[in-house]
Amino acid sequence: MSADATRKKIVALIAAETKLSPTEVVVMLEKPKQEAHGDLAFPCFRLAKTMRKAPPVIAAELKEKLFAPPLPEGLAKVEPVAGYLNFTLATDTVITDLLRQVLEQGGSYGSMTEGKGRKVVLEYSSVNIAKPFGIGHLRSTIIGAALNRVYRKLGYETISINHLGDWGTQFGKLIAAYRLWGSEYEFADNAIYDLYDLYVRFHEAAKSDPALEEKGREEFRKLESGDTENERLWRRFHDYSMRDFNRIYEQLGVRFDYLTGESFYQERMTPVIEKLDKQHLLTVSEGAAIVDLTEYDMPPCLLKKSDDATLYATRDLTALLYRKDTFNFDKILYVVGSAQKLHFRQFFKVAELMGNEWVAEQAVHVDFGWVKFSGQMMSSRAGTLIFFDDVFAKARETALEIVIQENPGMDNVDWTAEKVTIAALVFTQLKVRRNRDVNFVWEDAFSFRGATGPYLQYTHARLTSLASKYGKPLPDLSADLLLLGDEEKQVTKRLEAYPAKIKQVAESYETSFLAEYLLDLAAAINSYWQRIRIITDDEKATTARMQMAYAVRVVIADGLRLLGIEPLKRM
RNA sequence: GCCCCCGUAGCUCAGUAGGAUAGAGCAUCUGCCUUCUAAGCAGAGGGUCGCCUGUUCGAGUCAGGCCGGGGGUACCA
Incomplete structure (x- = not known):
């Protein structure tokens, strides 16, 4: 008799005797924490009131009435202990069957077909170009890659995306810094550290020379408007960085199907904004274009700055809709730190308001806590990054x-x-x-x-x-x-x-x-x-x-x- | 201020739909290698589960309120 059948039999017997419904008994049956207490336990405490007897007495009586020897098939031992009725299953055949199953299936033991025909998109790692891979990035990378494998084991088709941080004013700054001091660096094996050094140096210098900030913004504007020289530099920074990241991904055994980062969505945001506007979801407030979310107890979702520039919510929203169109996933997981919880709630809600009912069900922010160092936060700003x-x-x-x-x-x-x-x-x-x-x-x-x-x-x-x-x-x-x-x-x-x-x-x-x-x-x-x-x-x-x-x-x-x-x- | 997460042994953490003496690892102490890998195993000490009140036969677990730490809270991501 299988363990399941034995369990059902126990439930039926107890239910009949105690006048509890079988489902109630199923819920009450628990797995003892200690192995010595057997495989199943029925706590008799709740019966004490109605039966007006002490729990240990009830347990003992149940054993006498229902489980007096000879025991039903499949049970090895039934024992009343301190208000519980403990059951030990006769596991001989159950365990040998289990063992045989594992031996037969080998590495595919535990594989399932429940994910067959279903598609999961996972976004993880999402490193920043020109910033060395820190211990903080490890968490997203590792969790995402593990979930990816787990879903595949369950039969899902998975699509992994490294949403690179490869766009923004910081690249203008980097270009400016490169023009100033680039010749002092070799950009050899670990070029990303040179880039990082340039970036840090730029910030230092900008403290005493505010003109540099403006220079950086200007270089970024040039980059955005398609300046070939700046685009060439951006491409170089990108390649230097990826060379280092790929080395680490290889060490970790992590792969991605797509390396589509923020720059990828640069051209695709306008239609989304236009659609939002057409749907009358967009309002202008303090010069910025926002979607009001007070109805949902959230601050507004900012999609365009007062200077017309887009924000990460704009990119993430665009990316979400683009991915749904392109991959038609059943689920999309974002393995991103919990600091961005509100951000995800906001743009998920905006996407939903645009008429995408699937978002609530299918889009998930798989958030995780910080990696702290000796109890301290790590941040690139504070210079406490650990590489x-x-x-x-x-x-x-x-x-x-x-x-x-x-x-x-x-x-x-x-x-x-x-x-x-x-x-x-x-x-x-x-x-x-x-x-x-x-x-x-x-x-x-x-x-x-x-x-x-x-x-x-x-x-x-x-x-x-x-x-x-x-x-x-x-x-x-x-x-x-x-x-x-x-x-x-x-x-x-x-x-x-x-x-x-x-x-x-x-x-x-x-x-x-x-x-x-x-x-x-x-x-x-x-x-x-x-x-x-x-x-x-x-x-x-x-x-x-x-x-x-x-x-x-x-x-x-x-x-x-x-x-x-x-x-x-x-x- | 408001919202979210966390508070369990000296340290790092488990604790599954509330249940039996609250569990691991590290560190400390004590044992165990003439036979399959001692990166292991066995054992000891170490706890008012942040505090209070409540719900319950029963609370680390649920509810409310405090205290402490962290994060978020419109033009960074």
Whole structure:
């Protein structure tokens, strides 16, 4: 009997006896937090009033009346404990069936077809041209890329967009700065740092020379009106920057289908503004064109400045409508920091008012908290930016030392150290709830123990080396799996939750659920590993254990890949 | 001022539709490598779950009010 059928039977029995409706019983049944309490629990507290008996008495009576031996099929134990009636399911066949399923499906275990024929657009990373990739950008990039993979696993077609910050007056300033001091720089390998330096230098100089600001604005106006020389420079800045970003994206294993940034929408905004005007949504206030949103308890959405220039709301609105036209998505996700919450609410509402009812349902701001450094905010303005390259280089040094120390004679130490470093950096971003600010602590970036990405990689490496020691091909689908003991069941049982976990991530845009799940699974197999020898002379027991270990490895590997972490074979 | 997020062990964080002694990791202390990777495992100490009131048989979880931190709040993104 399946676990589900057993559950239904319990519900039916209790409902009949207590005069509760079956749905009420279903809602009341819970999963005990502690494994010792079994698989299901029925709390009797609410019955105390109507039955006028103490909960423990009710629990004991229910057991006597409904679950006196012999127990119904599928149940191994029924026990009243402190006002609860606890059920332990007879899991023998359930667990072996589960294990067989994982072994058969391998890496596609947990894959689903629910997304088939459905399309999701994801906007993430969205870095700024001429600004080095900071630790702050990491969060959007990592979360977005992970969600992208999760949706693909569920069968969705995904379209990933890097909405580059590649337009605005800052480019005028940069051009001005370049004309002044550009000859002093080489723009070689890490040209983006030269650009950043130019930008910072311009700001410094502008403090004592206000004329520079005007110069910057003028250069931008020239750029906008199609000045070939300025366009050429803009293109160069763009290319320098992308060269660096692409290097980082490659390290992180992140790819984009489109690199359409703000400049891309430059030409496309006018029709949108015109349409808004035609629909009488636009009003002029203090010289600016706005959409009034007081009815929705929001400040007005500003779409044109008093000097006629557009704003980011104008671009984002245009982009949203353009993407709907172009891709006809079922859902669009914006992985952007929570500081922009209001901005998204505003332009989503404006799009809706334009007659796009789908927005409320399909457009989602997947917001996330700040990355703080030692409790301090990081901002380019305050000059407290931490660059990804610096963190990566430093962490990699430590990783390399450890890799060499732990694996004397291994040949691909550099590659391994890099993958371990990425795992550490990526995992710290993904394991905490999105809405929380994450505190970036240097020591954590260099820690490869405990609840970290490398811990999961290590677990995977152990299981891989175990398999090669075993020697026989795995999985062995002809093998008898019935020899799983209680210890093996405790581990195997956890695999059941994997598919639901992936769905949960997709529904909540919350990667931490998967991260937590993998940690729990790894902890279970590591604890098992320490206590029980897997390969012994007992051939049958060994086969069963190896099958379990294999299944666990497959799930860990798959989960790690979804998160963007390389499951290492050796480390 | 108004709106949003956060406040759980020394630190970083879990805590699923309210339920059983509030859980991990780091750090500290104690054990465990002649056999499958010790980047591991087992154990100890460490908590008035920011404060108050309420709802409930039962509140870290729900409601209201405070306190503290952060963000946002029309021409930056």
